[in-house]
Amino acid sequence: MNRVISIESIKVACKNCSLGSLCLPMGLTPPDVEKLEKIIKRNRPLHRNDHLFRENDSFSSLFVVKTGTIKTYLPREDGGEQVLGFHLPGEIIGLDAIQDERHTCSAKVLETSAVCELPFGQLEELAQVIPSLQHQMFKLLSKEIAEEGKMLTLLGKKNAEERLASFLASLSCRFKRRGFSATDFYLSMSRNEIGNYLGLAVETVSRLFTRFQEEGVVRVDRKHIELLDQDRLEAVAKGSLCARTSESNSA
Amino acid sequence: MNRVISIESIKVACKNCSLGSLCLPMGLTPPDVEKLEKIIKRNRPLHRNDHLFRENDSFSSLFVVKTGTIKTYLPREDGGEQVLGFHLPGEIIGLDAIQDERHTCSAKVLETSAVCELPFGQLEELAQVIPSLQHQMFKLLSKEIAEEGKMLTLLGKKNAEERLASFLASLSCRFKRRGFSATDFYLSMSRNEIGNYLGLAVETVSRLFTRFQEEGVVRVDRKHIELLDQDRLEAVAKGSLCARTSESNSA
DNA sequence: CGAGTAGTTGACGATTGTCAAGATGGGTGG
DNA sequence: CCACCCATCTTGACAATCGTCAACTACTCG
Structure with a gap:
């Protein structure tokens, strides 16, 4: 940098x-x-x-x-x-x-x-x-x-997984519009700040990064993020993965 | 009405x-x-x-x-x-x-x-x-x-109790500014809508209304709300009650 | 009066926070 | 330049809040 x-x-x-x-x-x-x-x-x-x-x-x-x-x-x-x-x-x-x-x-x-x-x-x-x-x-x-x-x-409806995926997708999209890579970027904020922003504990954020990596959706190295499967990430962000047919509080 | x-x-x-x-x-x-x-x-x-x-x-x-x-x-x-x-x-x-x-x-x-x-x-x-x-x-x-x-x-930091208390306090304040009673009003929205708005399940909202009433903070009859102890309600809303010394995600 | 919607209550389980310990790495000073 | 230190991050074990499911009640409205 x-x-x-x-x-x-x-x-x-x-x-x-x-x-x-x-x-x-x-x-x-x-x-x-x-x-x-x-x-x-x-x-x-x-x-x-x-x-x-x-x-x-x-x-x-x-x-x-x-x-x-x-x-x-x-x-x-x-x-x-x-x-x-x-x-x-x-x-x-x-x-x-x-x-x-x-x-x-x-x-x-x-x-x-x-x-x-x-x-x-x-x-x-x-x-x-x-x-x-x-x-x-x-x-x-x-x-x-x-x-x-x-x-x-x-914050009201998404679970931890969906929140972090949404966060990454949002960053990706914003970087792209600015002419940076949509799939390879550095996080300038700490895990703590991410968790705070998303209404999650730091530990949850950390675990999710690990999990996403295990699932092959992203590669994470410290602050360096590579999105390996954007479609999947978007799907997770929307909650359209993992067969949750929730109709909660629909009214 | x-x-x-x-x-x-x-x-x-x-x-x-x-x-x-x-x-x-x-x-x-x-x-x-x-x-x-x-x-x-x-x-x-x-x-x-x-x-x-x-x-x-x-x-x-x-x-x-x-x-x-x-x-x-x-x-x-x-x-x-x-x-x-x-x-x-x-x-x-x-x-x-x-x-x-x-x-x-x-x-x-x-x-x-x-x-x-x-x-x-x-x-x-x-x-x-x-x-x-x-x-x-x-x-x-x-x-x-x-x-x-x-x-x-x-939505990011408050628990269910704090959320509902905040909601009631907010309504109270807004009614007051409009010349209505700050302590006696009708809810025009359903429990479902309240829960949806606050990121809670209907059942949780319902249980909390019951609990608040048992604790003497409010009187609830269907859509009719009476605030019996506004100070207490404010305190609950701020999370300054119930000895939670949380410092979570402070950084 | 009956039916359907909204609300309440209970039992249970899962997601996620909390606590604790350990790992990693960047920065600083000797 | 190395070593130490501290902040950040990771991982695990456990607990608790809150959501889900289910049954029941009570209004409201046609």
């Missing part, structure tokens, strides 16, 4: 950005993209364990992950934490904080990362004069809301 | 609406509220089991619940459904559909209800010329996103 990131490579230039259509400018006209570029701040690279922001920090900007991975989490009453998500390049962080101008969760850097900073006040002003940007932002927020349903289903 | 709702009573008039500051117009100036009123459609009352929309229906409007309760849910691969939420007066439905102009979930009426319909295209146009409306809408969407974290914690 190349840890050296030149200033040049993170220079903000949406129109040249490798994220392309994944990011906010999607669907904007070139002149509008230029206006957007003007308000975007360049940030120094962030290092593992840095915090982008913490719960209750006052909110002023959204962030788009350019490279690396960022974890968002919520401190729990019992002192532990609840992982809310892992954010890959092209994904936006901070949308939850618009409502009362205070971050409701913390964001921690899992591996050397770079982000674009979008001062929200200016973004709003811009959206006020660029209808397609306003629309784009509504869509962005909406997408986040629509995604929630899948996670609720995962 | 009064099932007769006169046309008069559902006439749209934001400025007189009992929802007051709960709804969209919150924070708008009177002239802006008037503009908003002009685009709002009046809908006939909806009856139990009506669908407001179904998954994949094309999206054109947001809906605000005026009276009653509406359930949103996602069909699951196995033919069952995943309940996403129960929407009380003042709560907005359809935000998930903005992203690709198609509803991602279905919305079903649990008891005679009335809704305001907000044609989204017109709402966007209005937001384009009323900055405070644009801001208000961003906040609305953001709030929805921020709420998600609580639900993930509930």
